Amino acid sequence: xxxxxxxLDGPAPWGFRLQGGKDFNVPLSISRLTPGGKAAxxxxxxxxWVLSIDGENAGGLTHIEAQNKIRACGERLSLGLSxxxxxxxxxxxxxxxxxxxxxxxxxDASKQRLMEDTEDWRPRPGxxxxxxxxxxxxxxxxxxxxxxDEEHLxxxxxxxxxxxxxxxxxxxxxxxxxxxxxxxxxFFEEKGAxxxxxxxxxxxAPSCAKCKKKITGEIMHALKxxxxxxxxTCAACKTPIRNRAxxxxxxxxxxxxxxxxxxxxxxxxxxxxxxxxxxFLEALGFSWHDTCFVCAICQINxxxxxxxxxxxxxxxKSHAFSHV
Numbered sequence: 001x002x003x004x005x006x007x008l009d010g011p012a013p014w015g016f017r018l019q020g021g022k023d024f025n026v027p028l029s030i031s032r033l034t035p036g037g038k039a040a041x042x043x044x045x046x047x048x049w050v051l052s053i054d055g056e057n058a059g060g061l062t063h064i065e066a067q068n069k070i071r072a073c074g075e076r077l078s079l080g081l082s083x084x085x086x087x088x089x090x091x092x093x094x095x096x097x098x099x100x101x102x103x104x105x106x107x108d109a110s111k112q113r114l115m116e117d118t119e120d121w122r123p124r125p126g127x128x129x130x131x132x133x134x135x136x137x138x139x140x141x142x143x144x145x146x147x148x149d150e151e152h153l154x155x156x157x158x159x160x161x162x163x164x165x166x167x168x169x170x171x172x173x174x175x176x177x178x179x180x181x182x183x184x185x186x187f188f189e190e191k192g193a194x195x196x197x198x199x200x201x202x203x204x205a206p207s208c209a210k211c212k213k214k215i216t217g218e219i220m221h222a223l224k225x226x227x228x229x230x231x232x233t234c235a236a237c238k239t240p241i242r243n244r245a246x247x248x249x250x251x252x253x254x255x256x257x258x259x260x261x262x263x264x265x266x267x268x269x270x271x272x273x274x275x276x277x278x279x280f281l282e283a284l285g286f287s288w289h290d291t292c293f294v295c296a297i298c299q300i301n302x303x304x305x306x307x308x309x310x311x312x313x314x315x316x317k318s319h320a321f322s323h324v
Contacts, residue, residue: 002082002083002084003051003080003081003082004080004081004082004083005078005079005080005081006039006042006043006044006078006079006081007042007076007077007078007079008038008039008042008076008077008078008079009038009075009076010073010074010075010076010077011074011075012071012074013034013037013038013270013271014037014038014039014070014077015033015034015036015037015038015039015040015041016030016032016033016034016037016039016040016044017030017031017032017270017272018030018031018050018063018066018067018070019031019063020063021061021062021063021064021065021066022059022060022061022062022063022065023062023063023064024063027049027050027059028049028050028058028061028063028066029047029048029049029050030044030045030046030047030048030050030081031046032046032272033045033046034271034272044079044081045083047083047084048081048082048083049081049082049083050066050079050080050081051080051081051082052078052079052080053066053069053070053073053077053078053079053080054069054072054073054077054078055078056069058080063291064291064294064299064301067291067299068294068299071299072299161173163194164189173194174194175187175194175195175196175199176193176194176195177195177196177199177202177203178196178198178199180196180199182194182196187200188200188204190203190204201214201216202214206219206226207226208226208227208228208231209223209225209226209227209231210227210228210231210232211228211231213228215227215228220232220241220242222241222246222253223248223253229242232253233253234246234253234254234255234258235249235252235253235254235258236254236255236258236261236262237255237257237258239255241253241255244256246259247259247263249262249263260273265287266287267280267287267288267289267292268284268286268287268288268292269288269289269292269293269294270289270292272289274287274289281293281303283307283314284309284312284314285312286312290303293314294314295307295314295315295316295319296310296313296314296315296319297315297316297319297322298316298318298319300316302314302316307320308320
């Protein structure tokens with residue numbers, strides 16, 4: 001661990017948030033930084049452990065005690081911090097396993113599309129199968145199966161195709177929808193029927209929730225619906241959201257940046273955004289983290305307690321009528 005000290009010149013805000021404390025059984029550490037804030041400019045990083053605050057050991061402080069200690073530092077805040085150094089791993093010897101004959105990895109063939117170059121066609125002696133369908137047989141695991149109805153095939157003349165365990169004359173291997181010959185093209189199999197790519201897309205491809213057109217390329221799944229990637233966009237900046245986080249507001253999706261800009265709620269006490277899952281309360285017309293709603297003078301937490309206000313600042317009963 002590398003320990004160091006930083007001094008921030010006041011006044012607040014200091015540009016960071018804490019997490020942990022003695023009451024959480026977790027060491028105090030920096031959980032968030034304001035970009036360009038005083039802490040960030042001084043070299044403080046998220047994850048740094050807080051060893052001391054204004055010269056006092058922070059190991060025995062609760063979360064609220066640490067916050068109050070920081071608030072009490074008006075014009076100068078001194079922090080003792082510790083930062084973990086990245087571990088240096090030693091190179092390890094990699095043992096080379098005994099050489100084994102490599103076997104090709106075969107993908108799922110349930111809807112495998114085969115696109116073959118017609119210039120590479122060569123008949124296989126004795127059967128006349130094209131290279132496309134030898135590959136298909138390998139993908140479907142039928143390359144070592146006996147050809148169907150061998151006696152009938154021996155009597156037939158000319159080329160034939162063996163696809164998915166069935167034999168076809170080339171001119172009879174056609175799309176079950178449009179009748180197009182599929183000898184040298186890609187095809188799909190669905191529920192025992194053979195389709196050319198266009199007919200398969202029309203029949204089985206999902207529709208886009210926005211434009212209602214069929215999705216034949218890259219697909220986006222969101223909100224229990226399917227979308228073209230270019231159709232599922234941020235309602236503000238119109239950028240495709242793809243696999244990034246997004247938020248919904250009045251039925252429209254927003255990227256994280258625009259959502260925070262347009263709808264984000266900030267804590268009145270610390271000026272940081274109130275994230276989903278954060279405990280917060282509404283008071284004096286503002287939103288507050290539960291740990292930030294404290295007396296402006298003595299810093300005692302006022303959540304669930306009687307409080308008073310002066311110039312939009314919460315005050316405890318003891319200081320509400322004092323002349324401090």
